Amino acid sequence: MPDFSNYKFTVSDRFLNYVQIDTQSDPQFETYPSTSKQKNLGNVLVNELKKIGISDAELDEFGYVYATIPANSSKTVPVVCFCSHMDTSPDCSGENVKPIIHKNYQGGDIVLPDDPSQILKMADHADLRNQLGNDIITASGTTLLGADNKAGLAEIMEAANFLISHPEIKHGTIKILFTPDEEIGRGVDKVDLKRLAADFAYTIDGETLGSVENETFSADGAKIKISGVSTHPGFAKGKMQSAIKIASEIVAALPADLSPENTNQKQGFMHPVSISGHVEEATVELILRDFDNDNLAELGLRLNAICRDVLTDYPDSSFKLEIKEQYRNMKSVLDQYPKVTEFAVKAIEKSGLDVKLQSIRGGTDGSRLSFMGLPCPNIFAGEHAFHSRLEWVSVQDMQKAVETIINLACIWHDES
Incomplete structure (x- = not known):
């Protein structure tokens, strides 16, 4: 397994950049994507992927980003895709997001400065108790943060950067998919699965550190x-x-x-x-x-x-x-491919975390992808209180998500 002890993570820097790009989707529009501004982030991601060294990165007419990390091993390994969505919820403004890093969180409530009535209370957000000493990122109080799902975007981008810059880490072909309009239920309406050409996938769009979800509404x-x-x-x-x-x-x-x-x-x-x-x-x-x-x-x-x-x-x-x-509930599909979830559990354990295999009272792009022939459970991104002005994520949780993605790519290689 890779050694991250001396690796300088940039996932938080990527995240802080992405959340300042307004990508709110809108169910009132029937275009694809529903809002053209989602493509602004798509273009940023494509340019970053190309700088990393992924030459085939491309944004299509419908607002989907496709990219490939080529295999660096002669082994026959299933093609695995990592997926996150670019849009933010229409339930709360995503314009002019001002992210704030609350370093070395020591407990207690966090008052958001642009609207002091917005208070991230430890009593209401149980997972804050597990964040002591970590760096918490929130918005300023007048918008959502966009951790749902720009944390996932940043984590996949960071994992891609790590794998490209560490060719000694052996893996099969890895696909990257970034989707628009997930928040309004259209995240995979125009996805080209033939172009993606993946065997299995994982959405990086979950909440609590260490969680993997194989069941949805x-x-x-x-x-x-x-x-x-x-x-x-x-x-x-x-x-x-x-x-x-x-x-x-x-x-x-x-x-x-x-x-x-x-x-x-x-x-x-x-x-x-x-x-x-x-x-x-x-x-x-x-x-x-x-x-x-x-x-x-x-x-x-x-x-x-x-x-x-x-x-x-x-x-x-x-x-x-x-x-x-x-x-539909993706569990009926995932139960036919038990290794997909088993490998996610192993990857989380390899990251030094306790695994939380659970159901989600919601859905992800993975729900529909699973029924389209691409089995796709959901892995934690570290996002909390999504769709609200109290949304937050910790830098350290995002780093662990990056480790999990990389470990998962290695497991698919090693156990194939």
Whole structure:
């Protein structure tokens, strides 16, 4: 295994640069990528990859970055891909991010200077207890940080730099894939798997140090289109049936025990994410989540029943419920290729860490890639409190993620 004792990590420098490039995706646009500014970071990454010595690095028209680290061994080794996404969540501003390094963290709360009401509290963020003496990176309080998933980008870039500059470390062919629009569920819509030509993959997009996730939610998106009855409000008695009010009643009727704020572990939920419209027409959009596909289907049936119950009081109005598949629990695929997860566990152990094999109450590009024929679990990147102004990551956790990626490449070589 490689020796990192004398290696000068630059992963934090890369990360600090990437987070200052606004790459927020936008679900309201149907273009690929949804926002052209994501390509700004893509071009930066391609230029850096070429400087490292990866000559085939390229940004395509859809905003995907592809690159290859050639094999330096005569052994026949499966082609392994490392993947992260370039976009940040539309839930919180990613413009003018001002990253701050809180060196040698000694415990306690961290007040973010540009908005002192934003306080990273040790009581609320349990993993801070494991960061004593480490260097914590946050934003300044008015934006998210972008550790989700620019920590993963920086870690893959650093690992690539290490492997290219240490040819004595033997490995097979390694592919790099950076995707746009993961945060809005389109991260692999336009990916070219033939061009990628990988056998297995790993997303570097997880949270806690030492974690590897081989199970995700199964996910559907739901859209309720309501047609009401509009008339002049001054003469509306007995006539008007407001689509806005119908939409509100549907949202109010959602079961409280099936909301994100009241569920955890393997419990599913139905969650309204958008409501819009006017008296005559309104739309409610929701996300449906569960680890079990049958339970997910049941959530759709329950939602339809709720809509029907509400509409019984509005006989001249109607609704249309559309449910679309977003991604499925990748465990059913990964269980067919046990070495993929086993090698991730070994790589984390080789990095001197305790392994946390777990499920994630969310999804990654790996969920869909797995069902597209590219088995792909998720490995920690060290990101925490993502999609919020309290987002943070530690420099030392990112360094351990770099070590894990490199160890994983070595394990695939040595055990092939």
